Amino acid sequence: MTTPDVISVGYLVAAVLFILGLKGLGRPRTAVRGNLMGATGMLVAILVTLLDQSIISYLALAVALLIGSVVGVLLAVKVKMTSMPELVALFNGFGGGASVLVATASFIEAVDLGSADNRLAIAAGVTALIGAVTFSGSIIAFFKLQESLKGSGFTGLHLVRAAVMLVSVGLVAMVALQPDTRGWLWALVGAGLLLGVLGTIAIGGADMPVVIALLNAFSGVAASATGFVLDNSLLIIAGSLVGASGLILTRIMCTAMNRSIYDVIFSAAPAAAVGRDDSDVYGDRVTATSAEEVAMILEIADRVVIVPGYGLAVAQAQHAVRDLMTSLEASGTEVVFGIHPVAGRMPGHMNVLLAEAEIDYEHLLDMNQVNPTFAQTDVTIVIGANDVVNPSARTDPGSPIAGMPILDVDESRTVIVIKRSLSPGFAGIANPLFAADNTFMLFGDGKQAVLDIVAALVSV
Amino acid sequence: MTLLIALTLFVLAVFLGLELITKVPATLHTPLMSGSNAVSGITLIGALVSAGADHTMLTTTLGFVAVTLATINVVGGFLVTNRMLAMFAGRKKRRP
The missing domain is CATH 3.40.50.1220 (TPP-binding domain)
Structure with a gap:
């Protein structure tokens, strides 16, 4: 088998492990095993990726993997169960942020090498947008959960949000039309970050479960979109699975609050009740x-x-x-x-x-x-x-x-x-x-x- | 991979995900979320290639930060999920 074949087979194994892992996580008796399967799938995916011939310097990778592992272990071991929502929000944001950086880096590389086409540009633009929304949205949610950030938005927030959304879509188009101009991509990342902030700044406590579940879905979609940038089947599959599971949780939370997903994303901030004393x-x-x-x-x-x-x-x-x-x-x-x-x-x-x-x-x-x-x-x-x-x-x-x-x-x-x-x-x-x-x-x-x-x- | 194949994978995986996780008991909502969140750290494998490819200083730096963030997401995510699930399992053993 050639190295690319080994990588492909490794990715297939990892995808199967992710599927079995998520299935296991849905039932009490199999949940621990499911989580282990997911982790094993991730390990397989990382190991075969390291065989990739375009990787030439391993030192930096080792350093980054080490830093990430130490921080990850510390956060996971130290967190109090009462602070679990904050930690989940933070991890979510990191995943989304990583997707933005990966998409941006590979797009810039492709442009430099002259191999960027419209399809790549659109995929990179979409990833940058969704990833940036996930990142800033999760970070705002994190601070809101810590109660170090309060704020209930302002009148017309939903209009501003809609405007930024339109601008973002326009920027995706500009990235696709003029891939050589890096500025469009950076502007898109900026718009995504702004959108994430505008989307979560008005969120109050009771909406948090919906928002956390939705951001979870977004982080999956961002990973999946990264797969379109890198032409990587495992990213597409794993990301979509996570997106789907996040969507299901979001729907459960919305039903429990008698609100629609559309309302949560697009409507104005729920007005505080006035009138009766x-x-x-x-x-x-x-x-x-x-x-x-x-x-x-x-x-x-x-x-x-x-x-x-x-x-x-x-x-x-x-x-x-x-x-x-x-x-x-x-x-x-x-x-x-x-x-x-x-x-x-x-x-x-x-x-x-x-x-x-x-x-x-x-x-x-x-x-x-x-x-x-x-x-x-x-x-x-x-x-x-x-x-x-x-x-x-x-x-x-x-x-x-x-x-x-x-x-x-x-x-x-x-x-x-x-x-x-x-x-x-x-x-x-x-x-x-x-x-x-x-x-x-x-x-x-x-x-x-x-x-x-x-x-x-x-x-x- | 053609765009059509990529889209096919995407759509099929979404449907598979929706089928896999239909009836999740409330007790598992948080572990499912943090476990699947760790899986979304799969973007790490893309980050590894970006950081290791040594294309330009800019792309290597972006890749380096991405590897760090994604590793935190992956390692922390699976570990904290395991910690939560161990609380559920540990309790069962003490009460046979």
């Missing part, structure tokens, strides 16, 4: 409670559902919640967790946190499983969730979240809401649940409140 909803009907009272209510409960939200991650309350579960189960109470698909900041965020606290996933029920059981539930404890338990979604057609599927916690006999204050959630609207007759508010930090309940349970 919070005091109309709350009045003097909000009942505050104490940890001791909650412990007494829990004492006589047979079935308890815990509904976690992003506030659980912020308060790092996952271990405290596990203690609460253990202590309730010790006295014979059934405890399950009800998890809304968009609870948290990325798809599956709550599941990862609760897994870290060693809570069995048999205890974690998704929305469709848990909703029919609320009517038979004695106590539901809501920790750091707001919009996903807001009954306005069902009852008030004029509400910004009208039609969004929610957890019907208000159907349980008693609802305990652990929250710092009555401040609204991401949707900016008051939550009638807090003023319901069967709801008690336990104000305070999520972790401390849960620890207090556990302590009170012991002393009851």
